[in-house]
Amino acid sequence: METEKLLNAVKFDDRGLIAAVVQDATSGEVLMVAWMNEEALRKTLEEGRAWYWSRSRKKLWLKGESSGHIQKVREVRLDCDGDAVVLRVDQTGGACHTGFRSCFYRRADDEGWIEDGVKMFDPNSVYKTS
Numbered sequence: 660m661e662t663e664k665l666l667n668a669v670k671f672d673d674r675g676l677i678a679a680v681v682q683d684a685t686s687g688e689v690l691m692v693a694w695m696n697e698e699a700l701r702k703t704l705e706e707g708r709a710w711y712w713s714r715s716r717k718k719l720w721l722k723g724e725s726s727g728h729i730q731k732v733r734e735v736r737l738d739c740d741g742d743a744v745v746l747r748v749d750q751t752g753g754a755c756h757t758g759f760r761s762c763f764y765r766r767a768d769d770e771g772w773i774e775d776g777v778k779m780f781d782p783n784s785v786y787k788t789s
Contacts, residue, residue, distance in 0.1 A: 662704050666697060670741040676712060677742055681754065684733040684747040690754035691762040695744065707732050709746055726785045728752030753779030756786070 671677055676694045683690055695703070699710040699719055709722040709730035723729030730748040737744055755762040755776075764776025 662701055665704060665737075666701060668737060668741055669697075669700065669744075671697060672742065676714075677744060679711065679744050679746055681709065681730065681746045681748055684749055688761055689763055690730075690748070690750055690760070700744070703732055703746070704735060709748060722754075723751065726752065726756075726780070728754065728780075730754070756782060758782045758785075 669677060675696050677700070679693050679695045680689060681691045681693065682688065693711040694714055695710070696712040696719070699712050702708075702710040702719075702721075709732055711720055711722060712718075713720050721729075729751045730746070731751075732746055732748050734747040735744055736747070750760070753760050755764065757764075758778050758780045759776040760779050761776055765772040765774055767773075
């Protein structure tokens with residue numbers, strides 16, 4: 660895989676980011692949406708593990724570096740405009756930092772947002788604060 664050729668087709672926004680939609684490679688379930696800068700996309704393409712850019716922490720992060728809930732990337736797809744990617748992954752553990760398998764664990768209901776996702780872990784026991 661020629662990484663530079665792949666990266667040249669990507670149109671990063673004025674902040675140097677693209678949206679990344681993350682799907683379970685087997686079921687197609689949407690697990691999360693995150694942001695990638697060029698370095699995150701490069702590392703993802705080269706290593707086959709999902710890397711992202713944290714807008715709040717302003718730093719690169721490897722999915723699962725704290726929790727152990729890694730994403731092994733099976734496929735990366737670029738949209739028609741070149742400004743978003745889909746990562747099809749094998750997810751270990753939960754994808755959501757709240758402990759759910761997917762970040763999309765709430766659905767709209769007449770009563771409001773209803774939690775109906777699968778809780779995979781307790782975030783308080785996984786993310787220790789110092």
